[in-house]
Amino acid sequence: NAGVTQTPKFQVLKTGQSMTLQCAQDMNHEYMSWYRQDPGMGLRLIHYSVGAGITDQGEVPNGYNVSRSTTEDFPLRLLSAAPSQTSVYFCASSHPGSGADTQYFGPGTRLTVL
């Protein structure tokens, strides 16, 4: 299993540009999430999904859209990039089970918005 994969690893955007961060998992997990991590800070939840066709907002959803057309993929779209969105973005997946809340994280995408 590749686990959770994210592409690209690095990206530089100009203010106002749009782009999609890709996230895929091959563990057949129902739940997927997107987090951002700013320097010296913990992770903050952007959006999450409990299954194909179902998404919901997290703590910091503004400026981002998500969709979940398949179990495997959960792309994150930046509609009009702003310097405040410069951050490291992590995707995670998990499977509802016997109380365990084990999330598996991808390696991250480092985004700089100029």
Next chain:
Amino acid sequence: DAKTTQPPSMDCAEGRAANLPCNHSTISGNEYVYWYRQIHSQGPQYIIHGLKNNETNEMASLIITEDRKSSTLILPHATLRDTAVYYCIVRPPQGGGADGLTFGKGTHLIIQP
């Protein structure tokens, strides 16, 4: 989710046991204690979790006090590769973390050679 308190940083000598404390005095009866770590520039990694009993796996041991208001993560023989930020997270069993995990600032553990 219950709030947790961790020291911002700790040092430990290589080969010694690293004991990382976490206070969670407002924990509810159905909330689990989870530990994750984040090695520099990588995604967080699950370590261990527990409800009431002490737990051990191939990575670490988790000791939860009888009143469940605090816990300690133990890395029995720390290596340089264990240098990372360690996060203690308390949350109810919401079936896979549907609404995500709440990460604080964690403890930066530095293993000294």
